[in-house]
Amino acid sequence: MVIEEANLSDVPDLIELQYRAYQSEAALHDDWSIPPLSETAYDMGLAFTENYFTKVIQDGRIVGSGRAKLADGQCFISKMAVEPELRGRGIGSCILRHLESRFTAVREFTLFTGEKSERNLKMYKNRGYREIDARLWVKRLSSTCENLPNQSRQRQILAVTPSDHHKGLVKYKPLI
DSSP states (O other), X not given: OEEEEOOGGGHHHHHHHHHHHTHHHHHHHTOTTOHHHHOOHHHHHHHTTTOEEEEEEETTEEEEEEEEEEETTEEEEEEEEEOGGGTTSSHHHHHHHHHHHHOTTOSEEEEEEETTOHHHHHHHHHTTOBEETTTXXXXXXXXXXXXXXXXXXXXXXXXXXXXXXXXXXXXXXXXX
């Protein structure tokens, strides 16, 4: 398994993977209008101008993907996808870890997932995210925060309004 940056030539495979991967999410929430299912290849191609895309390759095919966008010192992670038959093998955790490692100077990571998506919620919790304000999740990196002045450890909670059936998650990281 190899994880690397995706490029525009990967869009046809990425859009097909995303469509397959989000079928179960749409069924779980009885919402077939979720953005990953309505995004076109053209829209995804445009998203390459503002997002870092990653792909996971196994046996010569793309089996996982995700993207991240920087804005105001925050990293917004979105549309992570794993081939349905390969879920539960750590691919999603690898994607998340890879995306986090690409943006070492950001203060926080933000993402959303369906509130009924227990597998996703468990993975985010295991990766150090936690829910706050019933909508947001936060991770404070205590190993690096301990030696910082108190004011450096304080972080503002994001004001995010996800759709009714999605949870927002935030992972805070101190600036060093």
